[in-house]
Every structure is written in structure tokens, then in C-alpha cells.
Amino acid sequence: MVAAFPLMILPFILYNLVMLGALGGDGASTFAQVILSLSMLSGALWTLSLGDLFILIALALLFVEILKATRTGSGSLLNHMLSMLVFVAYLVEFLLVRGAATQIFFILMVIAFIDVVAGFAVSIRSAGRDVSIGL
Incomplete structure (x- = not known):
């Protein structure tokens, strides 16, 4: 059951915590802070x-998600x-929440979309190899 957990929800949750100021800072401008x-x-x-x-964390999680696929x-x-539900959550928040209308959130949303598309593509491709037709 742990393998079914979509990892792309982690950047989504962390972004929202930072945007709301729950992790310190003053919201969306915190993302410009130099580390x-x-x-x-x-x-x-x-x-x-x-x-x-x-974005770097999301890309690393995308790599793990593709391996899981x-x-x-x-x-x-x-x-x-x-993963599809996580992408839909990204999309809805991007369209409806003012603090999510940033380039960083958009890139995270695109990474979540790539996770969905790549996951289905890899699964379909690997399932096609599992099918063997005997003559």
C-alpha cells in the first residue's frame, strides 16, 4: 500500500505550508529566499x-515515480x-488560489502532469511486453 502513495503530493503539501506561512516566512515571497x-x-x-x-525535489521524486511505474x-x-488526483489538485489550486499562481507552482504542476502521463505510458509499454501470443 505504501508503494501506491503518490510522491508528488509532498511538494504540493510543502508548497501550501510555505504559502500559508505555516513553516515561517510571509507566504509566497518566501520562495525567493536565497538558500x-x-x-x-x-x-x-x-x-x-x-x-x-x-523544483529540484519534485524532479527527484518524479524520477522515483517513473521507476515505480x-x-x-x-x-x-x-x-x-x-497521481491523477494529485495533478487535478494542482490544477484546481493553480486556477483558483491566488498564492498558487506562480511560476514555481506552475512548474510543479507540469512535473505532476509528466508523472501522470509517463506513469501510464511506461505501464502500458511494460504491460505490452508481458503479453505473449503462442502459435
């Missing part, structure tokens, strides 16, 4: 903001359905 700043050999200054970190079993269908 890491490095001076490059070229002399340029590279910065990593909290919003960038959210390669498994066949009873939990995989439930995982796909829950």
Missing part, C-alpha cells in the same frame, strides 16, 4: 532559492489513479 550562494570560477554568483529547491502489480493502478 545557497556560490561564487563560480568565472566570477559569476550562482544562487539557489527555496523555489528552485522545491515500471513495476506491475495491484498497487500500480492505484498509484496511477492517486
